[in-house]
Amino acid sequence: MVYDQTLINFVATGFAFFSSLSCPIHELWGNFFGATLEDRPRYNIVDCFETFPFPPGVLETARGDEAAQAVAATLPEPVRASLDRLEKAGRAYYEFRASLMVKNNEGLTKTYNRFHDPGHDGTGINGRAPADVVADIKKLRALHAEMDRAVLDAYGWGDIPTACEFLLDYEEDEDDDDEGAFRRRQKPWRYRWPDEVRDEVLARLLKLNADRAAEERRKGLTAGPKRPPASSDDDSPPADLDPAPKRGRKKKSSASHATLPGLSPANEDSEP
Numbered sequence: 001m002v003y004d005q006t007l008i009n010f011v012a013t014g015f016a017f018f019s020s021l022s023c024p025i026h027e028l029w030g031n032f033f034g035a036t037l038e039d040r041p042r043y044n045i046v047d048c049f050e051t052f053p054f055p056p057g058v059l060e061t062a063r064g065d066e067a068a069q070a071v072a073a074t075l076p077e078p079v080r081a082s083l084d085r086l087e088k089a090g091r092a093y094y095e096f097r098a099s100l101m102v103k104n105n106e107g108l109t110k111t112y113n114r115f116h117d118p119g120h121d122g123t124g125i126n127g128r129a130p131a132d133v134v135a136d137i138k139k140l141r142a143l144h145a146e147m148d149r150a151v152l153d154a155y156g157w158g159d160i161p162t163a164c165e166f167l168l169d170y171e172e173d174e175d176d177d178d179e180g181a182f183r184r185r186q187k188p189w190r191y192r193w194p195d196e197v198r199d200e201v202l203a204r205l206l207k208l209n210a211d212r213a214a215e216e217r218r219k220g221l222t223a224g225p226k227r228p229p230a231s232s233d234d235d236s237p238p239a240d241l242d243p244a245p246k247r248g249r250k251k252k253s254s255a256s257h258a259t260l261p262g263l264s265p266a267n268e269d270s271e272p
Contacts, residue, residue, distance in 0.1 A: 013064030015090030023151040055154035082154040089150040093143040
């Protein structure tokens with residue numbers, strides 16, 4: 001198999017890692033910090049992966065080798081139990097999805113087209129799928145919900161619901177008429193969390209990321225923000241203030257590999 005140069009490969013043996021990346025939590029983070037290509041999200045390692053606050057213990061044990069097993073043995077019992085639950089939920093979802101693709105002789109794209117299609121919900125909305133296909137897709141959705149529940153609980157967010165709805169996403173495009181009116185272009189159906197749930201999860205992720213960064217700086221594991229030297233003969237800002245951020249396009253990092261603990265290097269940026 002020859003991979004495209006934009007494909008990102010994550011090399012890990014544990015299904016806890018698979019669960020964490022497959023959950024809508026990571027999708028929300030990637031869409032928020034990632035770039036776009038035309039009207040599609042574009043995932044990249046530096047902004048979407050290296051900044052993502054994984055559930056406790058996931059990265060440290062992702063490789064699955066002896067070193068990772070040694071680390072796992074030192075983790076608190078609740079974390080080990082959480083990792084075991086993530087492992088089981090991820091494996092169940094992955095294996096059923098694989099068997100479903102073989103059964104239907106279809107790849108990931110067609111499988112997830114069915115996953116998000118209201119015609120495969122068995123309630124009569126655009127009902128056009130055979131009963132056995134509907135049953136398989138409904139089971140796939142149920143296994144995904146179990147995996148999502150395991151990930152949310154690993155963060156300690158048991159109050160966040162996992163129920164999905166068939167929702168339409170829209171994108172506003174500027175029309176060419178003289179009045180500068182906007183037209184709304186409809187995107188496909190998505191079987192996803194409601195907006196209020198997604199907003200709450202993203203807010204908690206941002207806070208968790210900030211808290212972890214502050215803790216790492218407190219322990220001296222990472223450097224704090226650079227501050228300009230104080231000067232008495234210019235108008236430099238005080239030493240306790242960061243200079244105003246520059247506006248404009250973000251500079252792309254030249255790094256193309258994941259360097260977080262427990263992972264093999266990944267390839268260059270790509271679409272998810």
